[in-house]
Amino acid sequence: MLNVGKIEEGFVLDHIKAGKSLELYEHLQLDKLDCTVAIIKNARSAKMGKKDILKVECNIDMLDLDILAFIDHSITVNVIRNGEIQEKKELVLPKQIRNVIKCHNPRCITSIEQELPHIFYLADPEREIYRCKYCEEKYSPTTAT
Amino acid sequence: MRHLMSPLDFTTQELDRLFDLAGDIERNPGKYAHACDGKILATCFYEPSTRTRLSFESAMTRLGGRVIGFSDANSSSAAKGESVSDTIRVISCYADICAMRHPKEGAPMVAAERSGIPVINAGDGGHQHPTQTLTDLLTIRSLKGSLGGFTIGLCGDLKFGRTVHSLIHALIRYDNIRYLFISPEELRVPDYITDMLRTRGIPFREVIRLEDVMPDLDLLYMTRVQKERFFNEEDYVRLKDFYILDAMKLSKAKDDMLILHPLPRVNEISVEVDDDPRAAYFKQAQYGVYVRMALILTLLELA
Numbered sequence: 001m002l003n004v005g006k007i008e009e010g011f012v013l014d015h016i017k018a019g020k021s022l023e024l025y026e027h028l029q030l031d032k033l034d035c036t037v038a039i040i041k042n043a044r045s046a047k048m049g050k051k052d053i054l055k056v057e058c059n060i061d062m063l064d065l066d067i068l069a070f071i072d073h074s075i076t077v078n079v080i081r082n083g084e085i086q087e088k089k090e091l092v093l094p095k096q097i098r099n100v101i102k103c104h105n106p107r108c109i110t111s112i113e114q115e116l117p118h119i120f121y122l123a124d125p126e127r128e129i130y131r132c133k134y135c136e137e138k139y140s141p142t143t144a145t
Numbered sequence: 146m147r148h149l150m151s152p153l154d155f156t157t158q159e160l161d162r163l164f165d166l167a168g169d170i171e172r173n174p175g176k177y178a179h180a181c182d183g184k185i186l187a188t189c190f191y192e193p194s195t196r197t198r199l200s201f202e203s204a205m206t207r208l209g210g211r212v213i214g215f216s217d218a219n220s221s222s223a224a225k226g227e228s229v230s231d232t233i234r235v236i237s238c239y240a241d242i243c244a245m246r247h248p249k250e251g252a253p254m255v256a257a258e259r260s261g262i263p264v265i266n267a268g269d270g271g272h273q274h275p276t277q278t279l280t281d282l283l284t285i286r287s288l289k290g291s292l293g294g295f296t297i298g299l300c301g302d303l304k305f306g307r308t309v310h311s312l313i314h315a316l317i318r319y320d321n322i323r324y325l326f327i328s329p330e331e332l333r334v335p336d337y338i339t340d341m342l343r344t345r346g347i348p349f350r351e352v353i354r355l356e357d358v359m360p361d362l363d364l365l366y367m368t369r370v371q372k373e374r375f376f377n378e379e380d381y382v383r384l385k386d387f388y389i390l391d392a393m394k395l396s397k398a399k400d401d402m403l404i405l406h407p408l409p410r411v412n413e414i415s416v417e418v419d420d421d422p423r424a425a426y427f428k429q430a431q432y433g434v435y436v437r438m439a440l441i442l443t444l445l446e447l448a
């Protein structure tokens with residue numbers, strides 16, 4: 001059994017689908033933070049069989065976690081203060097997603113304009129539909145990058 | 146500073162003011178003949194469109210302003226690889242207002258984000274064509290008396306036809322309108338539009354044969370099947386002659402039904418229909434100039 005020590009302040013992202021933790025690491029841009037990060041892959045889980053866990057030791061205001069709601073609803077976010085779980089954060093779908101997913105409409109200006117960010121807005125919160133800000137094409141996970 | 150990207154950028158009250166202004170321009174053109182003296186409109190057309198471009202140029206010229214611009218991407222710096230963002234920054238130094246047509250969807254929005262002058266979307270790919278929509282709304286309001294309380298049939302290419310998408314988006318803000326979508330299976334109106342109508346409880350039907358619904362219509366909006374929207378030539382050839390409106394089909398229509406068409410037409414409306422009093426598509430082109438004049442004045446805050 002692998003043991004990773006407790007963190008004093010930060011987040012524990014639990015119930016990540018096995019193998020997806022590195023993707024989250026990139027989406028949350030953890031490589032740009034100067035903090036301790038533990039990536040645990042394929043941990044045993046009674047609920048999921050296998051799961052990934054991310055432990056991030058940082059100031060809790062440093063991360064925008066709303067993007068997690070877009071990526072995977074089932075992730076549990078534990079907020080840690082003084083070494084204890086202080087709250088389980090409820091994830092809210094972000095109103096806008098910037099440079100996380102790409103527009104795949106070949107007629108969209110994002111396909112040719114240099115350095116134009118790929119921005120999607122939440123068009124239908126109930127059905128969780130995001131549309132490209134520029135061409136309004138619906139984001140389709142099957143064409144996700 | 147305001148731009149026009151979508152017909153929904155203006156509230157219905159603002160549209161009423163715009164249409165009132167267009168009506169005043171129609172009745173009193175002399176009053177506005179020097180309203181834009183000293184002002185310059187840049188027409189940045191990255192794809193060919195004689196009609197819309199000339200309508201803008203006519204509008205600015207009738208207001209006393211001047212026009213600069215280009216009419217296809219090959220004669221602009223885009224051919225050298227310049228981005229839309231850079232182009233509009235430069236154009237902002239040369240002109241007071243810009244009308245942009247671009248084959249890529251969202252290009253005018255990119256321009257508006259970087260621009261120092263008002264930008265008008267003059268058509269972006271298969272996405273939006275708001276000034277055509279303003280033209281359509283003004284035509285309906287002027288010839289039908291109001292924007293609401295009618296059954297409209299939209300016929301032809303409802304999949305790629307941006308004028309149709311824009312018009313539906315604009316009309317859903319008005320009350321008591323029923324929609325009949327008349328198209329071949331391959332060119333049906335996109336799901337997001339039918340979803341939107343369903344969500345709002347707005348009645349609509351999708352049919353294939355124009356003849357079946359002709360007697361129900363107060364307005365018939367014809368569209369062309371546009372070659373440039375197809376990636377596959379074979380599909381275009383198969384679908385281009387699916388609907389042709391002729392005197393025979395029109396014999397089943399109401400006496401006061403209006404026939405609209407964004408133009409240019411190819412053969413989807415037979416020439417014999419042109420003399421029918423219900424044919425409003427050339428009058429519609431005239432309203433296009435008035436509404437663009439009103440729009441230029443409004444965005445330049447000269448109205």
